[in-house]
Amino acid sequence: MRYVTATFFLVMLLFAVLQYNDPDGPFWMLAYGIPAAWAGLATVAPDRLHGTVMRSLLAGSLITFIAATFVFWPTTAGWWHTDVWWNDEPAREGMGLMLSTLMIAVVAMIAFSGRGRVRNRTAAGSLSRSAPRERRI
Numbered sequence: 001m002r003y004v005t006a007t008f009f010l011v012m013l014l015f016a017v018l019q020y021n022d023p024d025g026p027f028w029m030l031a032y033g034i035p036a037a038w039a040g041l042a043t044v045a046p047d048r049l050h051g052t053v054m055r056s057l058l059a060g061s062l063i064t065f066i067a068a069t070f071v072f073w074p075t076t077a078g079w080w081h082t083d084v085w086w087n088d089e090p091a092r093e094g095m096g097l098m099l100s101t102l103m104i105a106v107v108a109m110i111a112f113s114g115r116g117r118v119r120n121r122t123a124a125g126s127l128s129r130s131a132p133r134e135r136r137i
């Protein structure tokens with residue numbers, strides 16, 4: 001899963017960098033930078049996503065991006081056709097927010113599924129923190 005989140009991180013980082021000359025660039029840098037930050041965190045430190053504060057922030061980000069996707073949803077007929085989104089900036093912006101939302105949703109699934117936790121199963125089947133093993137001589 002780290003390869004997926006690393007790819008998300010690089011793609012969103014590239015999208016954010018490409019916004020430097022856009023008139024509303026700071027907004028779009030933030031719109032692409034937030035998913036890049038979440039994907040980067042899921043890549044290098046997935047265990048950090050499992051805290052209550054981080055899950056709350058991630059859930060808030062996801063809700064915010066879902067709402068923004070509805071606000072920026074393309075209204076142009078046939079916006080998914082290449083000849084339309086190639087020439088229509090609102091269609092491209094809506095699609096960019098759709099990708100951002102999708103990437104945050106994937107990171108949220110990782111965080112809320114428990115993947116990336118550093119835990120072991122005990123003999124009783126419950127989860128416990130990894131403890132150093134005793135050395136037998």
